[in-house]
Amino acid sequence: MQRQVLVQHAHVVPGSGPELPGTDVLCTDGVITAVGAGLAARAAPGCEVIDATGLTVTAGFVDAHRHVWQAPLRGAGADMPMSRYFTEILGAALSSLSAADAGRATRLGADAALNAGITTVFDYSNATLSPAHTDAVVDAFAGSGIRAVVGHGRFDADDVRRLAVRTGRVTGALAVLGPEYGDWDETVAQLAFGRDLGMMVSAHVGGACVRRLHDAGLLGPDLQLVHLNAVTPEDAKLLAASGTAVVVTPTVEAVMGHGASAYERLADAGARPAFGVDVVINNPPDLFEPLRDTLRTMRLRSGSASAPAAADLLRAATLDGARAVGLADVIGTVEVGKRADLLLLHGLGHLRGDRAGAVVSCLTALDVRTVLVDGHVVKRDGRLTT
Known part of the structure; x- marks a missing residue:
């Protein structure tokens, strides 16, 4: 049985191209399998859905x-x-x-x-x-x-x-x-x-x-x-x-x-x-x-x-x-084929433009809302799950 997580309505900073507002990220068995808008139709029954409205998603x-x-x-x-x-x-x-x-x-x-x-x-x-x-x-x-x-x-x-x-x-x-x-x-x-x-x-x-x-x-x-x-x-x-x-x-x-x-x-x-x-x-x-x-x-x-x-x-x-660390083919960007290591960051939902610079200049560890590693949620809504 597939293990799926769908991160919805995020502002995605992929690290491999322009930023993507209003974007979903679908993760299947620990791998990013789709990045785009309106991916709910591609999610299998039992898929975990994370509402990322107002949040910024980057690679871990x-x-x-x-x-x-x-x-x-x-x-x-x-x-x-x-x-x-x-x-x-x-x-x-x-x-x-x-x-x-x-x-x-x-x-x-x-x-x-x-x-x-x-x-x-x-x-x-x-x-x-x-x-x-x-x-x-x-x-x-x-x-x-x-x-x-x-x-x-x-x-x-x-x-x-x-x-x-x-x-x-x-x-x-x-x-x-x-x-x-x-x-x-x-x-x-x-x-x-x-x-x-x-x-x-x-x-x-x-x-x-x-x-x-x-x-x-x-x-x-x-x-x-x-x-x-x-x-x-x-x-x-x-x-x-x-x-x-x-x-x-x-x-x-x-x-x-x-x-x-x-x-x-x-x-x-x-x-x-x-x-x-x-x-x-x-x-x-x-x-x-x-x-x-x-x-x-x-x-x-x-x-x-x-x-x-x-x-x-x-x-x-x-x-x-x-x-x-020898893992550039595995992690480091939010794109199809990479392992689903993701950060959901809050504090920048009011920005209409690009957010990567604001992540660097303004955020702290307190702004790390949710964390996924290999498609598993290891921090949810500010609290570690493990």
């Missing part, structure tokens, strides 16, 4: 880099420098984490993400300390209803292989120290290992390694580089040309001393950067904050009230986010 947000297990530590590091982060968070707190703790912490982080309209998260998971920890993390994501890519943060080859064969909403990746924080030869071997398994490999970098990775033929869309605060415009072009996935976390980078965000340098080079929350010890668990922070920073630099256009940034939290 993609958080391309977060350490999800740190959710219980929210607010614990408002003035914490990186040196203390390594010893107190990645040292003391992480070492005390049991498998049950890892599961509960991950579930809390997943719920916070869903509540803020994040339907997919790339979890750079330091919490995969043992196979039992890994199972707890995976089970937590599965129970929450979120779509997750679990980046295994401890190089246990057998445990990583278990993640590599996962399909569906919760899949696996490899999270490594990378050449700027670890050994070069080890990074090369880990990248080869991940690629042999068909997994994306994620690493934190400042940017100094980009040229060396390029010269060694190691850049590519299955490599995800996070932060890149020191990347040069020339090296940003190498990343763009190779299709390497790039992620920035502007609010955390600013408060923890990483340096100025590389978003503009990467975007100017055509590298299509995505956004990440990163850590919640000093940062809200949503993507509205980095979206607006980036808009303000770029407008200050340009001296213009309209450049860049606010609407242009929405793609970084949707389609470019999907691309940065």
